[in-house]
Amino acid sequence: MANIASTTASAGTDVTARALREAVFAGLISLGLFVLFVGLKSDQNIRNELILNQRWGLLAIFVIVAAVGRFLMVAYVQPAMARRKAAKAEAEDVDAVKEETFFSRNFSKLAIAFLLIYPPLVVAIFGVQGSLKWVDNFGIQILIYVMLAWGLNIVVGLAGLLDLGYVAFYAVGAYSYALLSTYFGLSFWVLLPVAGILAAFWGMILGFPVLRLRGDYLAIVTLAFGEIIRLVLINWTEVTKGTFGVSGIAKATLFGIKFDASKDGFAAMMGLPMSSAYYKIFLFYLILALALLTAYVTIRLRRMPIGRAWEALREDEIACRSLGINTVTTKLTAFATGAMFGGIAGSFFAVRQGFVSPESFVFLESAVILAIVVLGGMGSLTGIAVAAAVMIGGTEILRELSFLKMVFGPDFTPELYRMLIFGLAMVVVMVWKPRGFVGSREPTAFLHERKAVSGSFTKEGHG
């Protein structure tokens, strides 16, 4: 405080003088740095002789940018930041307990309400055909990742077990639906829970040998398990048709009503013109329901002894054992529950695509899901949903930015830069909020008042 006060008091001239001085220094340093890098360039002329090109103009630009930048930084940006900090500190002194806004208090309710009216809204704005892209590419795509990330959150965020092969369970779910429906003709509604149970079963099978490992070792083995599943899918050609994948997977029905052009199809029954958009809207509500089910079960489980044991396991495994908690079964249930939601999401993925191939289940998918969990704040459902919307929605939006072609030329494809931007965004978020969007943790029980636990107390788990 004293420091800031003195700088503002003697303001003006003092700061400007210092800024000028630092600008000159910055200019000199950049001159020294760049004189050989930029000012002189060795080149070959037409007779293959080495010549030196002199680029004093470019060098001057570098030096001027450095000097002016430093001047602006010292003279304007730093005082402005100091003022803001001081103002913030004062504001906190006056009013330490900031009243939460209506929006932040009811964020999750508002978000669910928005999602419920999203398809009609999009149809109203873009028309039935135009809504396809917004419902499918944005809505369904994001919600699949929300559900996957919420499933993985049980394993990584609650139980603190680093799983790099989560996509394996997604694949198990997708292939169980694809294969069982093509070979045995079972319906989607029967196979949805079956896919979940099969994935949970695989979670347990993976769990038994793996759970004696911790931390990095666990991560490596789960990574390998993910790859094994993918390689089995590629090589077991008699059943899975290898890299060709399984196509022509049966669509889901709504109480037996099909979404096709037939006479008793959905469109005909409702007296609507035939459009694939209705099926997509149906799928949107389906995945919304599945994702909300995941969230509901997670919230309920956290208040159960098993959920508390998961979180305790993340905090300290030895203390858990000293309290009579069987850590092996606790870890296994976390793995199986997470895998089950992954499997359900997988069977939804298969029904939505109508086609599955091993290419959809590469390591990158696991990495993206894990990134969403970490960015959202491990353990926080709201944070993870926001992170999924930002990450997946963001990469989808990049496809839409065709105006960039006008800026960078017709060869520019913004999609190619999406992983670059993805990485950059992760770095920025981790610097700005090292604990993810929502770093604090909601306690599962309270005596007097519910106080969020700051992220600085919670641990990430050691496997």
Added chain:
Amino acid sequence: MARETTTMTKDPILKVEHLSMRFGGLMAINDFSFEAYRGDITALIGPNGAGKTTVFNCITGFYKPTMGMITMKQKAGKEYLLERLPDFEITKLAKVARTFQNIRMFSGLTVLENLLVAQHNKLMQASGYTFLGLLGFPAYRQASREAIELAKHWLEKASLIDRADDPAGDLSYGAQRRLEIARAMCTGPELLCLDEPAAGLNPRESLALNELLKSIRADTGTSILLIEHDMSVVMEISDHVVVLEYGQKISDGTPDFVKNDPRVIAAYLGVEDEEVEEVIEQIEEIEGGQGGTH
């Protein structure tokens, strides 16, 4: 007073017989036997590196002893051989709870949640291994209310009731020590093993700890086995002291007896070379004299 009654009945709750623990070439504990009596506060003391914590880890299953037998006899008469049980079942079935020398809190969980985690097995059963609880059966709600009541009881005992909704990592060192004891008590143990509960406490806090331990014994009848360096705590509250040096028992008896035992004094303070003979003589004299009682 409590001592007299217990020494009369002499009902051992924990019997350690010929316990040996070898780490590679190092014999950490060598043929160590002792008994802890029901309702007693038994203290295990000894110089640094004597193997006290190793004994604890053997009793609570964190180490598997190389040799020996550890028998836990419950109030109902059921006996458990602790060296054969996995660590979590020692707490779950044999009802032996422990704390740690370096506190192990669930620091990101609130104080109340820490105590609820300790009641895991009870709640797990009440919630029908999660399934019934997930469906909202009333039995779980009832059990969870009772669990919170029990937690509240121990929070009041440990004078942490005002901090119930704060993260455990936010508590001061002394409060974390008390919370760890409260958490161990929430598992409903018959034998409570405390590894240096007074380490790092100031005199006022260690006085409060004495009171807490005494009231635990008085109210619940839980027997206590503790490792401690703070002699004011040991002499003040324990009924029975076992002294360990280089993995071997050198003395066993009431605090007064142990305090005056020349072997103990020699172990703690060391002896001059010329006094060795004298001390050995004294020791032999004692051993001859009390061979019948011990």
